[in-house]
Amino acid sequence: MGLKIYLDGKLVNEDEARISVFDHGLLYGDGVFEGIRAYNGRVFKLDEHLHRLYDSARAIMLKIPLDKKETKKAVLMTLRANGLSNAYIRLVVTRGKGDLGLDPKKCPKPTVFIITHKITLYPRELYYKGMEVITVPTIRNLVSAIDPQIKSLNYLNNILAKIEANLAGMQEAIMLNKDGYVVECTGDNIFIVRDGVLFTPPTWLGVLSGITRNTVLELAIKLKIKTKEEVFTRYALYTADECFLTGTAAEIIPVVKIDDRVIGEGMPGKITLRLMKEFRVLTKKEGIPI
Ligand code: PMP
Numbered sequence: 197m198g199l200k201i202y203l204d205g206k207l208v209n210e211d212e213a214r215i216s217v218f219d220h221g222l223l224y225g226d227g228v229f230e231g232i233r234a235y236n237g238r239v240f241k242l243d244e245h246l247h248r249l250y251d252s253a254r255a256i257m258l259k260i261p262l263d264k265k266e267t268k269k270a271v272l273m274t275l276r277a278n279g280l281s282n283a284y285i286r287l288v289v290t291r292g293k294g295d296l297g298l299d300p301k302k303c304p305k306p307t308v309f310i311i312t313h314k315i316t317l318y319p320r321e322l323y324y325k326g327m328e329v330i331t332v333p334t335i336r337n338l339v340s341a342i343d344p345q346i347k348s349l350n351y352l353n354n355i356l357a358k359i360e361a362n363l364a365g366m367q368e369a370i371m372l373n374k375d376g377y378v379v380e381c382t383g384d385n386i387f388i389v390r391d392g393v394l395f396t397p398p399t400w401l402g403v404l405s406g407i408t409r410n411t412v413l414e415l416a417i418k419l420k421i422k423t424k425e426e427v428f429t430r431y432a433l434y435t436a437d438e439c440f441l442t443g444t445a446a447e448i449i450p451v452v453k454i455d456d457r458v459i460g461e462g463m464p465g466k467i468t469l470r471l472m473k474e475f476r477v478l479t480k481k482e483g484i485p486i
Contacts, residue, residue, distance in 0.1 A: 199278055232284070234282060234285060240479055245287070261308060272484070272486055323472070326462075329368050332370070345403070369382055379402045389436060398427065416471065421467060
């Protein structure tokens with residue numbers, strides 16, 4: 197017995213969960229998605245993820261055939277069907293089946309599917325030791341082309357950067373925008389600490405409004421750590437006291453080396469460790485019960 201997948205209103209077995217080769221999600225990356233986590237029988241920040249999904253869909257004029265309440269039910273139903281209380285949830289809405297042209301008018305019915313599975317995070321030891329990353333030549337999509345705030349199925353921009361990271365033997369890459377400002381990583385947001393202040397690039401610069409990012413900003417305020425959403429360059433990375441990345445799959449992961457420059461003391465910083473601890477507490481107690 198394999199996984200149960202939610203597909204267009206029904207739970208089907210993994211090997212029966214099939215999508216047409218004419219689906220524009222596949223042909224053109226025309227669609228939107230979310231990556232969500234469940235911890236200890238609760239779905240973390242589900243409303244925030246649904247909000248972002250519906251915003252992404254609005255931005256690309258894709259009408260999701262379910263309302264938010266129905267989508268929430270579908271997510272919970274899929275988790276229950278698989279008996280999962282800790283999981284990674286992939287919620288995808290594509291433009292649906294069309295013809296070989298790219299016109300979305302030819303796609304009458306969006307495809308909705310939900311996969312609930314385990315997630316492989318970065319190796320565990322990196323959360324203690326911190327990771328090394330590089331900046332890569334591929335710039336992040338322009339806000340005037342595909343705004344990175346749209347979490348679309350079109351991830352080739354990030355994949356090109358990921359290939360560059362792989363070639364350098366790195367697990368993640370920091371991407372800059374066209375003006376050389378730091379924006380985000382291929383699948384994570386980025387934070388730096390300088391003189392006790394927590395900095396992260398503003399979303400208008402071309403950054404996904406990460407749910408983990410926003411949770412960390414809220415946590416910092418609660419912990420009385422000063423936060424600033426501000427534009428910065430690689431220089432600020434190289435001279436930072438601390439650096440960490442955030443994402444639904446990664447959670448909070450410390451960075452100790454960037455482009456071969458040691459960050460701070462070369463170990464996860466104090467503020468980073470405090471935020472990691474508080475984040476763990478939050479994931480244990482918050483969320484929508486499955
Ligand atoms: N930036 C990009 C490009 C992403 O794909 C992701 C999600 N994997 C993030 C940032 C982190 O966002 P979230 O915290 O909502 O997972």
